[in-house]
Amino acid sequence: MTNYILANRKDNPYLPFGDHRGAPFYGKDILSVKQFSRADLDYIFGVAHEMRVMVERVGTFDLLKGKILANLFYEPSTRTSSSFTSAMERLGGSVIPINEVRYSSVSKGESLPDTVRTLECYADVIVLRHPEVGASVLAAKYARKPIINAGDGIGEHPTQALLDLFTIIEELHQVDGLTVTMLGDLKFGRTVHSLARLLSLFDIRLHYVAPEILRMPAEIIAELDAKGIPQSEHTRLEDVLAETDVLYVTRVQKERFENPEAYESVKGAYVITPETMKIAKQRMIVMHPLPRVNEISMELDDDPRAAYFRQMEYGLYVRMALLAMVLGKA
Amino acid sequence: MTNYILANRKDNPYLPFGDHRGAPFYGKDILSVKQFSRADLDYIFGVAHEMRVMVERVGTFDLLKGKILANLFYEPSTRTSSSFTSAMERLGGSVIPINEVRYSSVSKGESLPDTVRTLECYADVIVLRHPEVGASVLAAKYARKPIINAGDGIGEHPTQALLDLFTIIEELHQVDGLTVTMLGDLKFGRTVHSLARLLSLFDIRLHYVAPEILRMPAEIIAELDAKGIPQSEHTRLEDVLAETDVLYVTRVQKERFENPEAYESVKGAYVITPETMKIAKQRMIVMHPLPRVNEISMELDDDPRAAYFRQMEYGLYVRMALLAMVLGKA
Amino acid sequence: MTNYILANRKDNPYLPFGDHRGAPFYGKDILSVKQFSRADLDYIFGVAHEMRVMVERVGTFDLLKGKILANLFYEPSTRTSSSFTSAMERLGGSVIPINEVRYSSVSKGESLPDTVRTLECYADVIVLRHPEVGASVLAAKYARKPIINAGDGIGEHPTQALLDLFTIIEELHQVDGLTVTMLGDLKFGRTVHSLARLLSLFDIRLHYVAPEILRMPAEIIAELDAKGIPQSEHTRLEDVLAETDVLYVTRVQKERFENPEAYESVKGAYVITPETMKIAKQRMIVMHPLPRVNEISMELDDDPRAAYFRQMEYGLYVRMALLAMVLGKA
Numbered sequence: 001m002t003n004y005i006l007a008n009r010k011d012n013p014y015l016p017f018g019d020h021r022g023a024p025f026y027g028k029d030i031l032s033v034k035q036f037s038r039a040d041l042d043y044i045f046g047v048a049h050e051m052r053v054m055v056e057r058v059g060t061f062d063l064l065k066g067k068i069l070a071n072l073f074y075e076p077s078t079r080t081s082s083s084f085t086s087a088m089e090r091l092g093g094s095v096i097p098i099n100e101v102r103y104s105s106v107s108k109g110e111s112l113p114d115t116v117r118t119l120e121c122y123a124d125v126i127v128l129r130h131p132e133v134g135a136s137v138l139a140a141k142y143a144r145k146p147i148i149n150a151g152d153g154i155g156e157h158p159t160q161a162l163l164d165l166f167t168i169i170e171e172l173h174q175v176d177g178l179t180v181t182m183l184g185d186l187k188f189g190r191t192v193h194s195l196a197r198l199l200s201l202f203d204i205r206l207h208y209v210a211p212e213i214l215r216m217p218a219e220i221i222a223e224l225d226a227k228g229i230p231q232s233e234h235t236r237l238e239d240v241l242a243e244t245d246v247l248y249v250t251r252v253q254k255e256r257f258e259n260p261e262a263y264e265s266v267k268g269a270y271v272i273t274p275e276t277m278k279i280a281k282q283r284m285i286v287m288h289p290l291p292r293v294n295e296i297s298m299e300l301d302d303d304p305r306a307a308y309f310r311q312m313e314y315g316l317y318v319r320m321a322l323l324a325m326v327l328g329k330a
Numbered sequence: 331m332t333n334y335i336l337a338n339r340k341d342n343p344y345l346p347f348g349d350h351r352g353a354p355f356y357g358k359d360i361l362s363v364k365q366f367s368r369a370d371l372d373y374i375f376g377v378a379h380e381m382r383v384m385v386e387r388v389g390t391f392d393l394l395k396g397k398i399l400a401n402l403f404y405e406p407s408t409r410t411s412s413s414f415t416s417a418m419e420r421l422g423g424s425v426i427p428i429n430e431v432r433y434s435s436v437s438k439g440e441s442l443p444d445t446v447r448t449l450e451c452y453a454d455v456i457v458l459r460h461p462e463v464g465a466s467v468l469a470a471k472y473a474r475k476p477i478i479n480a481g482d483g484i485g486e487h488p489t490q491a492l493l494d495l496f497t498i499i500e501e502l503h504q505v506d507g508l509t510v511t512m513l514g515d516l517k518f519g520r521t522v523h524s525l526a527r528l529l530s531l532f533d534i535r536l537h538y539v540a541p542e543i544l545r546m547p548a549e550i551i552a553e554l555d556a557k558g559i560p561q562s563e564h565t566r567l568e569d570v571l572a573e574t575d576v577l578y579v580t581r582v583q584k585e586r587f588e589n590p591e592a593y594e595s596v597k598g599a600y601v602i603t604p605e606t607m608k609i610a611k612q613r614m615i616v617m618h619p620l621p622r623v624n625e626i627s628m629e630l631d632d633d634p635r636a637a638y639f640r641q642m643e644y645g646l647y648v649r650m651a652l653l654a655m656v657l658g659k660a
Numbered sequence: 661m662t663n664y665i666l667a668n669r670k671d672n673p674y675l676p677f678g679d680h681r682g683a684p685f686y687g688k689d690i691l692s693v694k695q696f697s698r699a700d701l702d703y704i705f706g707v708a709h710e711m712r713v714m715v716e717r718v719g720t721f722d723l724l725k726g727k728i729l730a731n732l733f734y735e736p737s738t739r740t741s742s743s744f745t746s747a748m749e750r751l752g753g754s755v756i757p758i759n760e761v762r763y764s765s766v767s768k769g770e771s772l773p774d775t776v777r778t779l780e781c782y783a784d785v786i787v788l789r790h791p792e793v794g795a796s797v798l799a800a801k802y803a804r805k806p807i808i809n810a811g812d813g814i815g816e817h818p819t820q821a822l823l824d825l826f827t828i829i830e831e832l833h834q835v836d837g838l839t840v841t842m843l844g845d846l847k848f849g850r851t852v853h854s855l856a857r858l859l860s861l862f863d864i865r866l867h868y869v870a871p872e873i874l875r876m877p878a879e880i881i882a883e884l885d886a887k888g889i890p891q892s893e894h895t896r897l898e899d900v901l902a903e904t905d906v907l908y909v910t911r912v913q914k915e916r917f918e919n920p921e922a923y924e925s926v927k928g929a930y931v932i933t934p935e936t937m938k939i940a941k942q943r944m945i946v947m948h949p950l951p952r953v954n955e956i957s958m959e960l961d962d963d964p965r966a967a968y969f970r971q972m973e974y975g976l977y978v979r980m981a982l983l984a985m986v987l988g989k990a
Contacts (some may be wrong), residue, residue, distance in 0.1 A: 110622070248854035259661065396721070400742065424720075448950060
């Protein structure tokens with residue numbers, strides 16, 4: 001499909017008529033955080049919360065029984081791939097795993113449009129991970145079935161941003177009024193860029209804590225500034241941690257620095273330990289997109305404020321919601 | 331199993347007695363197009379058409395609920411593997427995907443007979459893709475459960491030939507009386523060889539259009555000649571396109587030519603564009619086994635005569651039919 | 661979980677209360693053969709036998725419908741992975757296959773504890789194959805959901821030992837009173853070490869037949885000696901074959917020998933042929949963990965005493981039993 005906003009799909013033979021009346025995302029693609037209004041988010045998170053309740057109550061249920069997901073990963077991502085697989089299976093659907101694209105005929109000169117037009121003969125929805133920016137938009141242009149972008153290079157990874165926001169809602173029961181601090185590599189992390197954009201739909205305050213060379217890009221700051229979001233930049237977490245409701249940690253990679261000394265001089269400031277957390281509120285959360293390496297000490301894992309593993313679980317519910325919605329079953 | 335024609339399997343504990351009465355392919359292997367009579371084809375395509383109707387009506391149904399397919403791919407083939415996976419899942423069955431044979435203990439010196447005898451402990455049917463000619467016959471000799479050949483080197487790929495023929499039947503509602511033109515690399519393409527053999531069971535006329543060095547092998551021409559099939563060879567598509575009902579396009583690979591000039595001099599004659607199609611009938615179809623690279627222009631994709639993506643979908647129905655048949659459920 | 665012996669899991673939200681009353685392995689990890697008492701084995705094999713009866717009768721049934729298994733393989737093992745996949749699918753459950761760990765973000769510096777804590781957000785049970793000794797114990801220490809060790813380096817592979825013992829029980833209907841002969845590489849084979857330990861719970865007699873450099877380790881002999889198990893070492897199979905009830909064959913690898921001559925001089929003594937078997941009992945069985953290369957002649961495959969392919973099938977039943985047990989459904 002060519003556009004974010006599409007009429008309900010008429011040409012899908014797999015769903016009986018009437019199945020999708022009133023289903024606002026039926027047949028649509030999930031390509032970018034930019035496609036969502038605040039009302040859309042309310043709807044998505046409402047469905048995601050229902051998914052949480054159902055999984056906690058019965059584990060799995062047959063909402064998508066008979067539906068097939070093609071999990072098309074041009075680059076490996078066990079975490080995201082497993083999450084979508086589980087989401088489909090917990091809804092009673094099936095998965096076609098396609099993980100070895102680089103070895104297969106799919107990659108031997110075949111264009112992405114041809115690949116998705118082949119796979120939609122076999123599946124009802126396609127989840128696409130691709131190393132090139134814009135791949136999911138291209139795929140959606142040619143596909144009749146819904147495409148869900150599971151990351152396209154340094155471009156978008158909308159389901160990650162949605163699960164990050166859903167985590168905040170489920171953990172803190174609000175977004176408006178919160179102070180969110182983003183820490184670490186804010187320059188290259190598409191995760192924090194997408195989350196910042198989504199958060200700008202809310203009445204929020206943002207702190208950015210990063211080494212000088214890894215600051216939040218000026219265009220994003222300008223974009224949020226135009227929406228009236230209060231933002232401030234810092235190099236020391238201590239300056240803002242005490243007033244933080246959500247601390248979003250990302251990794252500072254040694255390779256980003258020109259010389260090892262520069263890295264050594266800052267790295268300690270971006271590692272979260274129980275000691276660091278002493279000045280933090282009792283009711284706040286620490287998030288991380290995972291995988292982490294050293295940026296959060298394992299000693300913090302038992303702290304109830306450490307939300308990063310629960311964050312993975314919220315991701316399951318968000319992906320269940322999105323799959324059900326685009327297939328007209330939510 | 332050692333032979334194409336086998337008694338119904340008595341030793342399969344997974345099917346209750348009586349389940350398979352009157353099921354002519356129950357327990358058999360699918361190894362070669364040579365094993366099918368015209369009556370067999372009528373039966374297979376009748377079942378495949380029923381599968382199409384059911385998928386269009388309900389998407390998925392539980393005909394093979396509880397059955398397990400081992401998808402054993404010694405070389406990658408995303409398209410074929412995904413098609414069989416979808417076929418099994420649309421019938422309510424499950425799949426054991428085995429795609430990494432080259433890394434695994436299966437490949438560490440273990441013989442193919444041992445591998446299939448192990449896998450049939452876990453599965454009810456085995457789909458086998460293997461780089462060596464004759465691999466599926468060897469596997470079938472030792473296996474108690476049905477083997478479906480999904481391509482063995484330059485040998486056979488019977489389900490591809492069956493889906494090609496089924497495409498013609500579903501699109502044009504007949505085979506007898508048609509003129510089929512095969513275009514491109516007719517020397518090395520096992521696809522066109524198998525399809526030509528299957529077509530020879532019908533009252534058909536064949537045109538072969540190929541560069542001199544990629545002509546249809548003499549033994550296949552002789553084989554069809556003995557059956558009274560009218561055949562003619564050409565180097566220019568324009569000579570036969572106007573009377574063609576089915577244009578079957580294959581890729582002409584540069585590597586087949588001794589020098590680049592020879593390739594450059596012919597390649598234009600084997601690329602299908604909207605311009606090429608001006609002299610073709612209004613009611614005819616263009617087929618391609620996919621993946622395509624440049625041999626059919628993407629501008630042709632919206633032409634209703636472009637049947638190559640529908641061809642993929644017909645493949646799903648044929649594979650559903652074959653799985654149901656060998657498991658005694660059709 | 662940190663210990664072999666654990667209280668029933670209270671924190672699993674996926675199982676309704678009461679589901680697991682009286683289920684002795686509910687929520688536990690399967691890490692080592694050392695964790696099983698003889699009563700445990702009776703219970704496991706009782707359930708495994710029920711699984712066999714059910715599979716033979718109906719093929720598949722929905723005992724674990726809605727449950728999800730994460731099949732986490734850090735090194736490839738098609739046989740074991742396929743067996744667990746089939747076990748879960750024959751019980752109506754679903755599988756998340758994770759086979760490409762070395763390419764994926766899971767392996768990019770992420771710790772095993774983090775990986776399993778992520779995967780348990782998506783799955784109800786984790787099967788783990790890992791090249792390092794102790795990996796499954798480490799995983800179980802951090803996971804809230806059950807971990808099943810599917811092999812950790814030269815350490816343990818408890819489900820293999822259990823299926824070996826179950827094979828003996830199903831084939832010979834007893835263990836007490838039997839004479840078991842282990843043949844081949846007894847020094848490096850974790851399979852024979854684990855099986856010997858399990859057999860020591862029974863009233864059994866053991867013969868070890870191996871080249872001098874591949875003898876059973878002294879510590880295992882001492883361990884069994886302390887339990888009063890009669891053991892004897894030999895270099896020639898003929899000395900003990902006639903009185904053997906179970907002949908357990910393993911491969912003698914050429915690479916274990918310092919020079920080719922040493923290998924050539926012994927290899928013939930460790931290949932089983934129909935000729936070898938002439939002096940064996942009529943009612944006895946030949947086992948092998950597979951894959952075999954040359955150590956058992958293919959001519960023996962039709963001998964009813966050749967139990968190695970049936971052994972694979974018994975493995976399916978044992979793994980079905982374990983999955984059902986740790987998920988509180990047996």
